[in-house]
Amino acid sequence: AQTVTQSQPEMSVQEAETVTLSCTYDTSENNYYLFWYKQPPSRQMILVIRQEAYKQQNATENRFSVNFQKAAKSFSLKISDSQLGDTAMYFCAFSGYGQNFVFGPGTRLSVLP
Amino acid sequence: GAGVSQSPRYKVAKRGQDVALRCDPISGHVSLFWYQQALGQGPEFLTYFQNEAQLDKSGLPSDRFFAERPEGSVSTLKIQRTQQEDSAVYLCASSTPRTVYEQYFGPGTRLTVT
Numbered sequence: 001a002q003t004v005t006q007s008q009p010e011m012s013v014q015e016a017e018t019v020t021l022s023c024t025y026d027t028s029e030n031n032y033y034l035f036w037y038k039q040p041p042s043r044q045m046i047l048v049i050r051q052e053a054y055k056q057q058n059a060t061e062n063r064f065s066v067n068f069q070k071a072a073k074s075f076s077l078k079i080s081d082s083q084l085g086d087t088a089m090y091f092c093a094f095s096g097y098g099q100n101f102v103f104g105p106g107t108r109l110s111v112l113p
Numbered sequence: 114g115a116g117v118s119q120s121p122r123y124k125v126a127k128r129g130q131d132v133a134l135r136c137d138p139i140s141g142h143v144s145l146f147w148y149q150q151a152l153g154q155g156p157e158f159l160t161y162f163q164n165e166a167q168l169d170k171s172g173l174p175s176d177r178f179f180a181e182r183p184e185g186s187v188s189t190l191k192i193q194r195t196q197q198e199d200s201a202v203y204l205c206a207s208s209t210p211r212t213v214y215e216q217y218f219g220p221g222t223r224l225t226v227t
Binding site for chain 1: 146148153154155156157158161169172202204206214215216218220221223
């Protein structure tokens with residue numbers, strides 16, 4: 001069974017600074033997807049970024065980028081130029097092809113003015 | 114088009130009551146997933162449909178939980194004889210065959226059992 005671990009229950013960052021959220025996972029599969037989702041107080045899960053395991057290049061989406069280390073089973077999220085609207089819970093998630101997601105416990109990020 | 118919708122957004126039930134939670138997936142999405150998210154935790158998988166077929170129900174915590182999707186579109190998650198530990202947010206997500214890796218989530222139903 002797959003597991004996802006996020007070792008930072010809470011983090012804070014000053015507005016405009018950079019912050020990195022950690023995620024590790026365990027799987028015996030070779031092909032899979034990894035995700036970072038943002039969940040603001042409205043509860044809507046919003047996809048931040050997606051990484052396909054067979055791609056060596058790290059995914060980037062504007063201010064968001066990942067550091068994917070397949071051998072180490074590590075998938076961290078870097079948020080550059082943090083904005084107040086980035087305040088939310090962030091969940092790391094794993095999925096095999098067409099399968100349900102396995103989520104980590106989440107990291108509560110607070111961006112401070 | 115519209116995203117995934119869920120109703121009701123909030124539900125308060127007395128212990129022992131039955132509840133029904135509804136999910137309307139994005140039109141054309143054949144795959145539908147239900148997740149349970151306890152307070153302060155990540156979502157946990159409950160069950161999965163492909164069209165009307167329930168292909169995986171390994172995450173349902175007890176036989177009090179039942180899900181259906183009779184026409185392959187709208188799905189209902191039913192919880193019988195609710196218990197306090199059933200209090201959680203119930204999330205629904207859908208995806209298409211072409212983008213099976215990407216699930217679109219609804220806003221969830223917050224169930225509180227008193």
